[in-house]
Amino acid sequence: MKGLRLVLTPFAPDQSGATGVLYDMGGIIIICDAGGCAGNICGFDEPRWSNHRSAIFSAGLRDMDAILGRDDRLVEKLSMAAKDIEANFVAVIGTPVPAVIATDYKALERMAEKKTGLPVITVEANGMRTYDRGEEEACLALFKKFKQDKDSIKVNEKRVGVLGAVPMELGSVAEKDMIVNNLKAEGYKEVTTYGFGATFDDVLRAGDASLNVAVSPAGIKAAKYLKDTYGTPYEIRMPLGRSIADGIDVKNKKVLVVHQQVYANAVRDKLLEKGALSVDVGSYFMMDKELSAEADVRLEEEDDFVVLTTKGKYDIIMADGILKPLIKDFGGDYINLPHFALSGKQEVV
Amino acid sequence: MAKKAVSYSIEELNKLGKDGIPKALVSGEHLIYNSPASLMFNSPGAEGFGVKRAGLAVPDSVMLIVSPGCCARNTSLISSMPEYENRFFYLLMDETDLVTGRHLKKIPDAIEEIINFLPKKPSAVMICITCVDALLGTDMDRIVRKAEEKCNVHVRPCYMYALTREGRKPPMVHVRQSIYTLLEKRKKNPKSVNLLGFFAGLKDDSEVYDLLKSVGIQNIREIGKCKTYEDFMDMGEANFNLCLYHEARFAANDIQERLGIPYIDITRFYDIERIRKQYAALGQAIGVSFKDEKYYEEAKAAIERVKKEFGELTFTIGESINANSYELALALIRYGFKVSEIYCDPTPEQYVYIRKLSELSPETLIFSNLEPTMLYYDVSKKKCDISLGKDASYYQPESPNVRFNSDIQPYGYRGVTALMNEIYDSLKEVR
Numbered sequence: 001m002k003g004l005r006l007v008l009t010p011f012a013p014d015q016s017g018a019t020g021v022l023y024d025m026g027g028i029i030i031i032c033d034a035g036g037c038a039g040n041i042c043g044f045d046e047p048r049w050s051n052h053r054s055a056i057f058s059a060g061l062r063d064m065d066a067i068l069g070r071d072d073r074l075v076e077k078l079s080m081a082a083k084d085i086e087a088n089f090v091a092v093i094g095t096p097v098p099a100v101i102a103t104d105y106k107a108l109e110r111m112a113e114k115k116t117g118l119p120v121i122t123v124e125a126n127g128m129r130t131y132d133r134g135e136e137e138a139c140l141a142l143f144k145k146f147k148q149d150k151d152s153i154k155v156n157e158k159r160v161g162v163l164g165a166v167p168m169e170l171g172s173v174a175e176k177d178m179i180v181n182n183l184k185a186e187g188y189k190e191v192t193t194y195g196f197g198a199t200f201d202d203v204l205r206a207g208d209a210s211l212n213v214a215v216s217p218a219g220i221k222a223a224k225y226l227k228d229t230y231g232t233p234y235e236i237r238m239p240l241g242r243s244i245a246d247g248i249d250v251k252n253k254k255v256l257v258v259h260q261q262v263y264a265n266a267v268r269d270k271l272l273e274k275g276a277l278s279v280d281v282g283s284y285f286m287m288d289k290e291l292s293a294e295a296d297v298r299l300e301e302e303d304d305f306v307v308l309t310t311k312g313k314y315d316i317i318m319a320d321g322i323l324k325p326l327i328k329d330f331g332g333d334y335i336n337l338p339h340f341a342l343s344g345k346q347e348v349v
Numbered sequence: 350m351a352k353k354a355v356s357y358s359i360e361e362l363n364k365l366g367k368d369g370i371p372k373a374l375v376s377g378e379h380l381i382y383n384s385p386a387s388l389m390f391n392s393p394g395a396e397g398f399g400v401k402r403a404g405l406a407v408p409d410s411v412m413l414i415v416s417p418g419c420c421a422r423n424t425s426l427i428s429s430m431p432e433y434e435n436r437f438f439y440l441l442m443d444e445t446d447l448v449t450g451r452h453l454k455k456i457p458d459a460i461e462e463i464i465n466f467l468p469k470k471p472s473a474v475m476i477c478i479t480c481v482d483a484l485l486g487t488d489m490d491r492i493v494r495k496a497e498e499k500c501n502v503h504v505r506p507c508y509m510y511a512l513t514r515e516g517r518k519p520p521m522v523h524v525r526q527s528i529y530t531l532l533e534k535r536k537k538n539p540k541s542v543n544l545l546g547f548f549a550g551l552k553d554d555s556e557v558y559d560l561l562k563s564v565g566i567q568n569i570r571e572i573g574k575c576k577t578y579e580d581f582m583d584m585g586e587a588n589f590n591l592c593l594y595h596e597a598r599f600a601a602n603d604i605q606e607r608l609g610i611p612y613i614d615i616t617r618f619y620d621i622e623r624i625r626k627q628y629a630a631l632g633q634a635i636g637v638s639f640k641d642e643k644y645y646e647e648a649k650a651a652i653e654r655v656k657k658e659f660g661e662l663t664f665t666i667g668e669s670i671n672a673n674s675y676e677l678a679l680a681l682i683r684y685g686f687k688v689s690e691i692y693c694d695p696t697p698e699q700y701v702y703i704r705k706l707s708e709l710s711p712e713t714l715i716f717s718n719l720e721p722t723m724l725y726y727d728v729s730k731k732k733c734d735i736s737l738g739k740d741a742s743y744y745q746p747e748s749p750n751v752r753f754n755s756d757i758q759p760y761g762y763r764g765v766t767a768l769m770n771e772i773y774d775s776l777k778e779v780r
Contacts, residue, residue, distance in 0.1 A: 001440075001458060001462055003439075003441040003442070003455070004438070004459050004462060005438065005439040005441065006438055006462070006463065006466050009423075009424050009425040009428060009439070010422050011418065011422070013418050013419035015419060016419075016422075033480075033511070034480055034512045034514070036420060036480075036509070037419055038381065039388050039423075040420075040423050042383035044423035045423075049383075053724060055721070057381055057382055057383070058380065058381035058383065059381075060376060060377060060379070060380060060719075061512060062513070062515065063510075066512060077378070077380050078380065080372075080380075081379065081721040084350065084721060085721055085724065086350050095419065096417045096447075096479070096480060096481045099447060099481075100480075100481055100484045101484065127418065128441075344425060
């Protein structure tokens with residue numbers, strides 16, 4: 001049945017992806033919910049919460065706020081908080097509640113800007129889409145809102161921007177260092193990872209980078225926008241420095257890799273270098289047709305993974321361990337390839 | 350910008366009165382900070398018994414969560430626990446469902462599929478719905494009836510409506526009522542009593558059991574200690590219910606109306622004088638006299654042992670603790686200790702304690718766990734010798750901490766004894 005999950009818990013939702021982009025930017029982030037969505041972000045989907053906190057707040061909506069559409073009350077709460085909390089900007093992130101009552105985000109943005117004097121961005125997340133959609137929209141909204149004056153651009157040949165690298169895209173927080181180190185090894189001195197360490201000031205001088213690298217499909221739209229706006233070229237690739245499938249003979253084997261598409265493609269390249277017969281990519285998240293091979297598959301339901309693995313007759317499957325219980329009868333090698341957006345667990349491989 | 354967490358002294362709070370509680374200490378009046386305490390209830394299922402775990406308190410039941418993906422995302426924190434294996438299932442909504450409500454029509458078929466998937470038919474299926482359906486005005490009674498007819502299994506709704514948290518019937522009140530609607534009328538057994546209020550039951554050593562048995566009550570039942578569905582259904586034969594926690598009062602009322610089982614409210618205290626008075630009052634209500642001296646003296650000795658060994662200790666108290674933070678503060682102050690800070694929103698009902706605290710410890714500071722400026726609480730300043738409650742350890746990382754927030758509930762004199770012993774052991778360990 002469409003939508004029914006008997007084994008898997010749901011994956012990271014769009015509001016988590018949106019918040020992930022803004023986490024380190026020093027803004028007031030309001031999750032437009034009753035409490036549970038913000039709790040899920042801070043208590044589960046955001047691994048940085050336990051190390052350093054960000055000003056992420058729940059709007060604390062109650063039934064009458066939603067029924068009567070009391071946006072003015074939310075703006076009032078925001079203005080109270082803005083007096084006490086230091087912030088560069090405000091972000092309002094949607095959830096299922098504003099989706100049901102059709103909140104007018106543009107109006108909310110204008111009202112909040114007028115009341116607080118701070119720039120406001122909004123992301124129309126609804127909790128029914130996956131994290132990558134929210135990440136994509138938040139990234140784009142951020143660059144659009146804080147556009148750099150073209151005259152102030154001084155391209156720094158040694159600076160590279162990384163887009164689409166929130167923790168949910170990766171297997172562990174440590175993989176961010178892997179991306180940074182590999183780009184530094186390519187000769188870049190300054191690596192700006194938007195959504196994972198980059199600051200608000202980094203956004204204000206986004207046009208100075210000589211190159212942007214989209215490491216997930218969620219970063220592609222922003223990369224295109226920055227190219228159109230500042231002329232910054234971009235590449236779509238995951239600088240995956242580590243070795244893959246150590247100790248497993250992949251020669252002449254049929255392999256399935258399940259992850260976000262850009263990560264999975266990087267793994268595919270490595271496996272083919274090691275002599276794999278064929279490598280197919282599957283993903284429960286956005287897939288760009290231009291980056292897909294013929295046999296690659298966009299997964300939706302939990303049964304899709306079962307069908308794919310049965311039909312594909314793979315010798316090796318590389319996927320997050322959370323999918324393993326779906327294919328108890330699989331007789332090949334199952335290699336854990338953690339993806340935080342699936343399992344919500346950080347695992348160092 | 351001050352970058353300072355907002356607080357009020359108990360004296361200020363008392364002067365403002367229960368109708369003048371400052372906005373910073375009223376959760377509906379400000380944005381909500383995701384402190385450790387707020388995450389414990391705002392991150393459903395992450396800690397303790399939220400609606401999801403509570404709904405599954407019925408032995409051998411399963412839960413179908415019908416919601417957008419985000420509402421069920423962190424359920425893996427619970428479903429990975431062995432006792433919840435194969436007990437959570439999800440029917441995820443999409444944008445079209447919001448408009449058409451078609452997800453509701455799928456529920457009976459989804460339940461059928463779940464039953465076919467499981468090796469053994471569940472005793473009941475709890476359908477958990479969320480804020481979205483609260484706003485859509487979903488008629489769950491009709492859906493429950495349809496599902497029961499189609500699948501021949503008990504089905505009950507659980508409303509994880511965070512939007513109604515401060516309403517007349519918040520989610521944790523409703524879920525208690527919902528699970529007990531499974532009970533059916535049985536012939537009354539004068540020697541049976543139910544304890545309502547908690548989902549994991551009381552600690553086995555609580556004197557409640559001994560005292561009730563000493564007056565002839567043979568069967569003392571709690572949902573958390575029922576091993577099978579039949580055990581649970583035996584709760585229908587009780588002569589009366591003891592309602593130990595205010596959130597169970599709605600359920601107790603409902604049971605009284607439906608099954609004719611009356612109930613008596615009793616509260617959890619940490620002040621041994623209050624406990625003594627309460628047992629006396631309970632005895633009067635049911636026409637017996639409880640011999641509780643032994644437990645009283647035991648608790649008193651545990652308090653004295655801590656005082657003798659460590660002197661005039663200063664505590665900070667959080668809200669993630671098996672206690673009413675204000676009642677506990679007052680009890681500790683009456684025992685001769687000090688309380689420097691409490692991290693818990695006051696409510697009008699707490700003023701019975703706040704008034705007394707204002708006389709005995711006017712300088713005690715009250716912080717809200719939920720207020721945005723708590724982001725700036727200075728955790729480097731040590732404010733106590735020992736902190737109580739899991740959330741308090743976050744604010745006071747340099748001090749030893751007694752969490753005292755287990756699922757299994759402390760109660761009565763033995764609760765006081767257990768708390769004092771844990772405080773003693775924690776302080777001994779760091780000495």
